[in-house]
Amino acid sequence: MNLKRGLDSMFKQIPGASFSVQYWDGETIAYGEEKPEFLLRLRDPSSVRRLLRDPFMRLPDAYVSGQVVVEGNLQRLLRLGYALDPRLLRVNPLRKALLYFATLARRNSLRGARDNVSHHYDRGNEFYELWLDREMNYSCAYFEDAADDLDRAQCQKLHHICKKLRLKPGQRLLDIGCGWGALAAHAVREFDVSVLGITPSKEQVARCQSKLRHSGLDGRVEVRLQDYRELETEPFDAVASVGMIEHVGKSYLPAYMAAVARSLRPGGTGVFQLISQTHEKAVAPWISKYIFPGMYLPPLGELATEMARAGLRIIDVENLRPHYALTLDAWIERFENKREAIRVMFDDRFVRMWRMYLNAACAAFKYGELNLWQVTFTHGFSDRMPLTRRYLYDEPARQAPSTRRVA
Amino acid sequence: MNLKRGLDSMFKQIPGASFSVQYWDGETIAYGEEKPEFLLRLRDPSSVRRLLRDPFMRLPDAYVSGQVVVEGNLQRLLRLGYALDPRLLRVNPLRKALLYFATLARRNSLRGARDNVSHHYDRGNEFYELWLDREMNYSCAYFEDAADDLDRAQCQKLHHICKKLRLKPGQRLLDIGCGWGALAAHAVREFDVSVLGITPSKEQVARCQSKLRHSGLDGRVEVRLQDYRELETEPFDAVASVGMIEHVGKSYLPAYMAAVARSLRPGGTGVFQLISQTHEKAVAPWISKYIFPGMYLPPLGELATEMARAGLRIIDVENLRPHYALTLDAWIERFENKREAIRVMFDDRFVRMWRMYLNAACAAFKYGELNLWQVTFTHGFSDRMPLTRRYLYDEPARQAPSTRRVA
Numbered sequence: 001m002n003l004k005r006g007l008d009s010m011f012k013q014i015p016g017a018s019f020s021v022q023y024w025d026g027e028t029i030a031y032g033e034e035k036p037e038f039l040l041r042l043r044d045p046s047s048v049r050r051l052l053r054d055p056f057m058r059l060p061d062a063y064v065s066g067q068v069v070v071e072g073n074l075q076r077l078l079r080l081g082y083a084l085d086p087r088l089l090r091v092n093p094l095r096k097a098l099l100y101f102a103t104l105a106r107r108n109s110l111r112g113a114r115d116n117v118s119h120h121y122d123r124g125n126e127f128y129e130l131w132l133d134r135e136m137n138y139s140c141a142y143f144e145d146a147a148d149d150l151d152r153a154q155c156q157k158l159h160h161i162c163k164k165l166r167l168k169p170g171q172r173l174l175d176i177g178c179g180w181g182a183l184a185a186h187a188v189r190e191f192d193v194s195v196l197g198i199t200p201s202k203e204q205v206a207r208c209q210s211k212l213r214h215s216g217l218d219g220r221v222e223v224r225l226q227d228y229r230e231l232e233t234e235p236f237d238a239v240a241s242v243g244m245i246e247h248v249g250k251s252y253l254p255a256y257m258a259a260v261a262r263s264l265r266p267g268g269t270g271v272f273q274l275i276s277q278t279h280e281k282a283v284a285p286w287i288s289k290y291i292f293p294g295m296y297l298p299p300l301g302e303l304a305t306e307m308a309r310a311g312l313r314i315i316d317v318e319n320l321r322p323h324y325a326l327t328l329d330a331w332i333e334r335f336e337n338k339r340e341a342i343r344v345m346f347d348d349r350f351v352r353m354w355r356m357y358l359n360a361a362c363a364a365f366k367y368g369e370l371n372l373w374q375v376t377f378t379h380g381f382s383d384r385m386p387l388t389r390r391y392l393y394d395e396p397a398r399q400a401p402s403t404r405r406v407a
Numbered sequence: 408m409n410l411k412r413g414l415d416s417m418f419k420q421i422p423g424a425s426f427s428v429q430y431w432d433g434e435t436i437a438y439g440e441e442k443p444e445f446l447l448r449l450r451d452p453s454s455v456r457r458l459l460r461d462p463f464m465r466l467p468d469a470y471v472s473g474q475v476v477v478e479g480n481l482q483r484l485l486r487l488g489y490a491l492d493p494r495l496l497r498v499n500p501l502r503k504a505l506l507y508f509a510t511l512a513r514r515n516s517l518r519g520a521r522d523n524v525s526h527h528y529d530r531g532n533e534f535y536e537l538w539l540d541r542e543m544n545y546s547c548a549y550f551e552d553a554a555d556d557l558d559r560a561q562c563q564k565l566h567h568i569c570k571k572l573r574l575k576p577g578q579r580l581l582d583i584g585c586g587w588g589a590l591a592a593h594a595v596r597e598f599d600v601s602v603l604g605i606t607p608s609k610e611q612v613a614r615c616q617s618k619l620r621h622s623g624l625d626g627r628v629e630v631r632l633q634d635y636r637e638l639e640t641e642p643f644d645a646v647a648s649v650g651m652i653e654h655v656g657k658s659y660l661p662a663y664m665a666a667v668a669r670s671l672r673p674g675g676t677g678v679f680q681l682i683s684q685t686h687e688k689a690v691a692p693w694i695s696k697y698i699f700p701g702m703y704l705p706p707l708g709e710l711a712t713e714m715a716r717a718g719l720r721i722i723d724v725e726n727l728r729p730h731y732a733l734t735l736d737a738w739i740e741r742f743e744n745k746r747e748a749i750r751v752m753f754d755d756r757f758v759r760m761w762r763m764y765l766n767a768a769c770a771a772f773k774y775g776e777l778n779l780w781q782v783t784f785t786h787g788f789s790d791r792m793p794l795t796r797r798y799l800y801d802e803p804a805r806q807a808p809s810t811r812r813v814a
Contacts, residue, residue, distance in 0.1 A: 142795075143794055143795075144794070144795060144797075145794070146794060278715050278720065279715055279716075299711070299712070299715060300708075300711040300715075300721060301707075301708045301709065301710075301711035301712030301715065302708065302712075303708075304706070304707040304708035304711055305706070305708030305709075308685050308686055308706060308707075308708065309686075313685065313726075313778075314707060314724070314726060314778075315725075315726040315728075316724065316725060316726065317721070317723065317724035318722075318723060318796065319720075319721060319722040319723065321722075321788070322790070322792075322794060323794065369788070371720075371721075381728070381776070383729070385729075387550055387551070387552070387553060387729060387730065388549075388550075388551060388800075389725065389796070389799075389800070390551075390800045392796075392800075393795075393796070393797045393799075393800040
């Protein structure tokens with residue numbers, strides 16, 4: 001009864017939120033002034049008591065196990081984590097510090113990185129095919145307009161990056177963390193370059209290679225099962241790395257930047273796209289444990305310092321933060337449309353776990369402090385960059401290139 | 408004779424430079440393969456010997472005193488400082504470290520900052536009128552085209568900043584370090600806002616106030632003799648600070664960012680424009696001693712970290728480095744055209760000192776590691792920013808607003 005009264009008092013202190021809570025005794029109480037955005041069902045007091053001692057870990061856990069049920073808008077529930085006074089959540093600062101060091105300790109050594117990547121990306125290509133866009137971009141899209149569909153927005157992202165790279169026919173592009181090859185295929189088809197893509201994911205290499213063969217691009221794109229530390233010194237004209245720095249880890253950032261500098265000819269252009277915390281801190285513990293082991297999201301200050309040390313000179317930084325919220329909402333919609341197929345492929349628990357992950361990431365971009373940077377740089381200063389960024393916007397907004405389907 | 412042989416051997420090791428040296432014994436030797444870019448006259452061996460022990464301080468000193476004469480392209484001489492192997496220059500690392508701490512120690516306290524600013528900016532408005540553009544912008548211009556004249560490029564800079572600020576009619580803009588009021592006047596005339604400008608320079612305040620009265624803008628712009636630390640908490644819609652952070656100093660960056668955050672309403676937009684070192688280091692000692700006491704040029708990593716701490720959320724960073732080389736070359740041309748008038752106003756020594764300063768700054772942008780950042784940010788994250796930066800480029804390149812002359 002004390003616990004219920006404590007929760008009731010905590011919920012009443014949350015500003016600007018409207019929701020209902022069904023307590024274990026059957027009573028449902030509505031909080032806030034508006035129509036409830038979600039209903040939170042709490043099944044038993046002892047699991048709630050445990051949850052309150054470590055909410056950022058145990059709320060998602062309880063959701064996945066079914067001890068806590070959420071009906072309605074899950075992101076609005078997760079928003080409460082940002083809106084609540086941290087003192088109400090009783091998060092132990094010692095535990096927070098330990099978590100931070102635990103994240104640093106999950107080292108992305110050559111072997112560790114391969115395991116960490118495999119944990120997420122080798123779930124099976126069929127799974128990702130169900131809900132990603134048709135070119136299988138697993139990173140933030142670029143919405144010229146919030147109403148753009150996902151296929152168009154992902155194609156616009158690839159085009160935006162290629163334009164930032166100022167690719168010229170015949171040039172060689174290195175794509176570090178090439179995923180399922182969407183950027184490589186776009187760069188070859190639209191900018192007439194050749195590409196080396198590397199990834200430590202076996203499933204991605206297999207899918208890339210068959211896709212490239214089918215589309216006749218295999219003479220222009222090579223995909224290797226390789227870590228960035230295994231790159232030989234080759235003078236590429238351009239380097240792209242999209243959604244990859246997140247997997248490098250704090251202690252390996254200098255090695256990563258050095259590998260990029262070694263692989264990019266002096267004066268050559270590069271683009272990084274990455275998720276980045278506003279302040280230096282560990283990734284949310286539940287995400288780090290279940291979804292992305294080894295993930296670290298360097299703040300811009302740290303990234304800029306490491307790039308400067310490696311001789312990578314920043315010329316342009318764009319924060320696409322709202323674009324990742326739009327991308328994740330599109331993924332969530334597609335994921336939910338295919339949830340029966342995903343349930344058959346895995347199980348109920350898996351569906352809830354991924355629903356939690358996608359919604360938590362989306363909430364962090366909408367209500368939290370995540371950024372999505374596109375950083376353009378040259379290896380050493382270059383005199384050959386255009387004076388202004390107008391060249392990125394010289395095509396009308398609605399004339400992104402057609403999203404042609406690769407067979 | 409040994410000294411001459413040593414210099415001769417050093418000059419022969421410089422890659423890609425063509426120049427002549429006239430030694431104290433009358434002999435002139437040409438170095439490099441091409442037509443000489445400058446002639447360096449060395450008048451006596453003892454001053455050269457002293458110079459070599461601390462070249463970054465004593466070469467400019469010797470130039471100003473006339474012990475060293477340069478005919479031809481001064482910037483190509485200064486480039487040698489970047490091209491030479493540092494070991495050849497025998498710079499004592501201890502002295503370098505001491506210089507760094509000396510810069511940090513020249514503190515920009517409330518009193519110190521006023522003296523430091525006055526040292527440079529209170530030289531007399533008539534002096535700056537001789538060679539700045541007609542609106543008296545003393546900061547980097549924005550060249551849509553390298554052939555733009557300075558008046559146009561400065562006006563384009565003001566417009567670019569105002570567009571980044573997304574100023575709407577009726578809004579209130581705070582301009583921290585308002586100089587001679589060019590940005591304030593542009594914002595009022597072209598974007599229909601009202602402006603508070605602050606500067607610790609008495610000469611600037613006097614000139615601003617008379618200029619604004621003459622142009623009838625004095626009802627819309629207020630200019631105060633004030634330090635950023637003396638700002639009251641007022642909810643401005645937008646904040647600009649152009650060529651100002653350079654004068655804040657390393658130890659006062661947190662106080663500066665806090666003042667900006669206090670003065671900008673949540674969700675409001677700001678733009679910083681500043682010169683920035685690529686790596687953390689002291690300003691060139693001669694510049695720090697004679698030209699800009701108290702100057703510190705924070706690298707992007709440091710700037711981003713301090714902004715994050717103050718709640719200023721970066722959304723866009725543009726490196727306009729080549730624009731400052733163009734701006735300085737334009738200033739140098741105008742300065743040289745007026746050098747007789749400036750000689751009368753001051754003396755020969757002053758002309759040589761300012762020629763050295765302007766050319767050294769230009770060489771640092773062309774051959775060294777200086778950046779010119781425009782950083783757009785919001786106070787806390789804002790959902791009201793446009794999805795893309797296309798709005799900055801929606802006017803055709805050559806249709807910058809007319810540069811109307813203020814009476």
